[in-house]
Amino acid sequence: MKQLKVIVVLVLAVLVLAKCRKSEVFPVEHYDDRLSGGDETVFTATSTSFGNMFPGLTGYDIHVHELGDAVFSQTFVTAPAPIHSGLGTLFNNTSCTNCHHNDGIGLPTAGELQSSLLVRISLPGEDEHGGPVPVPGYGLQVQDKAVFGKTPECKINISYSYRTYSFPDGETYELRTPDYSLTNLYAPISGNYLLSPRLAPPMFGLGLLEAVPESEIAALQDLNDADGDGIRGKANYVWDAVTNRKMLGRFGWKANTATILSQVASAFNQDMGITTSVLPVENSFGQPQYDGLKDDAELPDSLLNAVKFYAQTLAVPARRNTTDPTIKRGLQLFTLAKCINCHKQTLTTGVDVSKPWLSNQVIHPYTDMLLHNMGPGLADNRPDYLAGGQDWRTAALWGVGLFETVNNPGYYLHDGRARTLTEAIMWHGGEASQSVAYYSNLSKSDRDAILKFLRSL
């Protein structure tokens, strides 16, 4: 009897103690910080590191991804053609991969085979949805190439002026300031117009960023700087042509596109002149270059969706050397410099049982997906929905350490003006001014530690 009592008391004690320890979410700091893309991370650091399929894909999904990959790398030609038909009549390039070389960031040139810089154009003011106002005869993007017999809209000219600066400790760096202009306009533009150059961004990890719940991103906003850290952050809300409603802007250098599908369809339409069911009107409609063919949509939905799926399911390369003491120190300094207040280390994707590979993933993209004022140095002075002329969406830094490996040499920022990570940091202004000042005043070894940390991403 006594034994029984003891057992009962012990069982109760265990139960009480068990109750004391509340169940809790597995703490983020215990995750392996090499897994930048959660389960959809790949351990590779070569020139093809941005082009890997999600490891979690199975069965038919693999086929669709591979089909999308094939279309992504295919050159399109003038309609009518038996295959890959519909290029132009106006376009910037002839295939996706010519701009997104190796699925990475592009080259900041215009008019050449692998030029990856396009130029948005608009009139001052807002359209009925709060977006930029198209320029009559040009739309919202200039196309500097045309199929045979048609006239390109213009020639894009890029020139740079160079200036050398010094850190307080005497180390020097050079910044190149770009100047963009349009010549050879096929038709005059009356009044002032606004230009914004945009470099083709890397393709990987987009599906994971799309799967981060809107509420999680919205909660990171600090519109009035309530926490007094000098950093605000605001979400862009943009018109989505697929759903015909305002949605959270996630993609593009100013977060002016809501979904991967819209991004892909817009790239086909605006960059290559290929119509889809989503955007079935030629970019040259209403202009003398219009082909007048009744062949829209030129790209079948099956292929559009395959390319969308491809872009959605490109895996994130893992971080390297995360236990290296200098790299750990670099992360500490990156945090102390408040870089991490915008380049948020960790986000979590929402639960989606239909897409287990995207569902509930702890990811390390180093972005908050929000717009921040980056000051006059980087400004394009062309508003895009809620993004003002000095606002840019925090660039995701995952993979940034591999830009040079994948796209030798690598370029940085929205127009590729920065040729090194140091230049990219030093171009920051506005809300990032304090971080830049902090970085500048560090010793050379500490600045190098931050760079080494960035190269581990």
Add this chain to the structure above:
Amino acid sequence: MKTKILALFGTLAIMAAGCSKSHNPDPDTTSATLEAQVLTDFPANLANPNYLDIETKAGIMKDAAGIFISSSTDANLKAVQDAWKNTRAAWESCEGYLFGPVEDFNYDPTMDDWPVNKVDLDALLASSNQLSVSDIEDLGTTLKGFHAIEYVIFGVGGTKKAAQVTEREKTYLASLTESLYNTTRELRASWDPSVSGNFTHQVTTAGNGSARFATRQDFFKALVGAMADICNEVADEKMQTPLAAQDSTLDESSFSHNSVTDFTNNIKGVLNAYNSSYNGTSGHSLSELVKAKNISLDAKIQSQITAAISSFSLLNGITYEKAIYDNKDKINQIQTAIRTLKETLEGDLDAFVETNIKD
């Protein structure tokens, strides 16, 4: 006593083992030496001679085009067609290892973009635009290179006769062949060890100062990746697209009916890449590295490459344009052989490189 004898034997055994060990070369050193030899021999025995061969043959095609233009006989047209096929063979085999300058500097799309932009090409020929070499070099990639030349000299269906080649097409052909030749010269020079900034140096110094390949493993992974990529491109793009659509106009090299030869030479390029060999000359190779540590894996890869190459004989000379309608089962068998090879390259061989090449 017994214990003492046992102890003595034990000691001797240990000493003997110790002695024999000291006489064996360190396997890591052996392996590292062989890796270095492969890094030297891959460019020396394959890449450089292959690119030189492309240049030489492109030069012959350019000259043959010149002869045809001055004397437009059927025999001279056939000489251009043959020269096109010879150049094409050398080019297709180098696609077994598409990395480096051929990709970085767009030599591949500049020479071999596909499909031909037939609408624009016909319009260009119908226009009075200049067709000098510099004009050609300014054109989009789908209006020049191998397939634009193929279109002009073979025509749709491959039945073109000398009398059907117009004067304007001849002018275009002269500039197209010269432009292609210029590109092959640049490509050859990009690997030439005597040219400053050459890519051979990037390979031979992999893991030892190479800006391109920080480790030797990076080089070997790039090589294996390229070998697998061309298998995928042949089985699931070049062969699959016209087969699935049941449309022979979607077939690359359909003007010349050269597709099966193209495919075969692509897979022969995989064999060349694996063996560091070209035109009968070979050197230290990835195959040797595999064989040293996993003889059965090497045998498996060799036999799967051979099987994939010989599987094309199933078509028995039938053009691919016809086979996609009449011989689907045989095409499926060829695709299976290539896919099997691809899986071994991406799986076993890639894993072998990761496990065994650590420097």
